[in-house]
Amino acid sequence: MSAVTITDVAARAGLSIKTVSRVLNNEPNVREKTRDRVLEAARALDYQPNLSARSLAGARSFLIGLFFDNPSPAYVYDVQLGAASRCRASGYHLTIEPVDTQADDLERVVRGIISTLRLDGVVLTPPVCDDDRVLRALEASGTPYVRMSPDRDLGRAPRVGMDDTRAAYEMTLNLIDMGHVAIGFILGHPDHGATNLRYKGFVEAMTSRGLVVNPAFVKQGLFSSQSGFDCAEAILNQPQRPTAIFASNDDMALGVMAAANRLxxxxxxxxxxxxxxxxxxxxxxWPHLSTVAQPIFNMASAACELLISREAAVMVEGTWVSQLMDFEIIMRDSTCPPTPAL
Amino acid sequence: MSAVTITDVAARAGLSIKTVSRVLNNEPNVREKTRDRVLEAARALDYQPNLSARSLAGARSFLIGLFFDNPSPAYVYDVQLGAASRCRASGYHLTIEPVDTQADDLERVVRGIISTLRLDGVVLTPPVCDDDRVLRALEASGTPYVRMSPDRDLGRAPRVGMDDTRAAYEMTLNLIDMGHVAIGFILGHPDHGATNLRYKGFVEAMTSRGLVVNPAFVKQGLFSSQSGFDCAEAILNQPQRPTAIFASNDDMALGVMAAANRLxxxxxxxxxxxxxxxxxxxxxxWPHLSTVAQPIFNMASAACELLISREAAVMVEGTWVSQLMDFEIIMRDSTCPPTPAL
DNA sequence: CAATCAAATGACAGCGCTATCATTTCTTGG
DNA sequence: CCAAGAAATGATAGCGCTGTCATTTGATTG
Structure with missing residues (x-):
């Protein structure tokens, strides 16, 4: 119920509120001694700036929006942790907006959110980051935004992501180096850009080692566990079987394990x-799945970084910033060298 | 970049801004015709109120906070969807605050969040809802809050939840009615209140059907998949085995399935x-697990409802509101009548 | 139809802060 | 030691809304 205002701090420090404001906003032209005096008064009073007032008077709202419409809670969760941690470090806060990319009035909803909240920036996760209506609404309002792992129209706005192709390439290489020659692959959802990138990495790795991709071992999945199950059954019910299957995502890999189990x-x-x-x-x-870890936390925190530093708001030399973060290949218990006796 | 203000709406409707404000806030004493005139002008101008201004001038911030420190992304995700949907329906927004219940400065962090954001209310999920420092900070600032499925000190504040005991009771009854007599039970983490409630339901169901709870079939788990695995091994490696095991949560049930698999x-x-x-x-x-579905979405949305309607802000007859929502028993493929031949 | 009172509307201050511009204080060189 | 410019600080006007209280309008009565 406290209500310590900037005026209180100014009074205690024996300075004008403007000077206090300068210190609080890290503006230049404040003597070191004055700065300390202000900081000490603020600390003594446990002063907390009122976001509404700052936002109303100034140009910043100190609010970053996170828009998502994602079927994977774990992904969203990591994004939130990364984004929130970066925001908190700079006195920003995160508001979340689940949006429905299927909705008719999406554009109006987005416009409404932007103008009531006056967000300083927005982080977009797939598939929202590829929704033209959302991007248009954001652009029309002049709100800076960063896309996470966008699929299409990569040069349209700032983005962060990882190198899906190289990750798939390296995972495949791991399999090959274990001794696998016949390797199956389950593609992701056809509408998802990562689908092609990951497949590309797979093919490149195979080719680079002089192996041939057997079309009978490659099936089109949908990123769902069920589709992984179905594809695996189709692949494994053939006279010739691969000794390894690389699924484009974990859910499908789980389906593959279930299918193997049944067979x-x-x-x-x-x-x-x-x-x-x-x-x-x-x-x-069980067994624990070998997989590729996306640097989700880091991508989200980098996205907020770009927004907060306002790097995401300006083009440099005609292009928007874009950052590729490092992934991690995690080999666990679901992979091993193939048994000689087939 | 639009900047339609309440003044614009007032001008267009030929009324004072105060009257427009009245309409927008559903205040009484506005003629029907006047109300329509305002609404129409607002619609024509696509007016969106500025949250910062409303918040600065008035008593409400239209911001609800969601505090969590939960290892389960799926849970948090459902909470967010439920909370966000209820908030949006009333023009409120959700800010999320991941907090670290292990942190030393938790109280200061919480105080800071509350006073900069001037939240109208806070939703607390386990285990944050049982953290005394958080509750104290909230209470000291006079911020209304609602606890979701709290463990301790149930009468301290408004809460929403479900009847864990009855859910466990009904699930157990389902098992018994299938023909199971020897049923094992894996307890949850001892620090978690739900642990006892669920066990209580199990015991009550057994007793009510004249069955005896075999202590050799009851083991103490920790809610983790590994602990489920270990407990299941301990139970199943005895000369006498139960024909069914009811684990206090899904993670442990998965561990049970892995143990069964290995045996x-x-x-x-x-x-x-x-x-x-x-x-x-x-x-x-695979097979799909029979389980109890918590009404997470509904609990979260009810929590926001209590906050927005301000029911959560006042005690009635010496007690805080408390709502128990309906759970759902989902029988899938991991359960069936016991085979006669043991 | 004037008097009375409730309902409807409006004028205006001010929420806590930032932005602009004016003013004061400090440096520095001749 | 003073002028001149730079650096530091302050006074004040809003930002867009809500709350308070004054004013106007309309309904109701004898």
């Missing part, structure tokens, strides 16, 4: 399984 | 397994 194929001895995303389930299932 | 016991034919929480993994594993 009495033991993982990893008779079939190695690799996933992508490092979802919580990957380390919960 | 070559097929689920559900040789061992029925039931969980609690309906995590995403429950419908991903």
């Amino acid at each position: 009495k194929l033991s993982v990893p001895d008779q079939l190695s399984v690799a996933g992508f995303d490092n979802t919580p389930a990957a380390s919960t299932v | 070559k016991l097929s689920v559900p034919d040789q061992l029925s397994v039931a969980g609690f929480d309906n995590t995403p993994a429950a419908s991903t594993v």
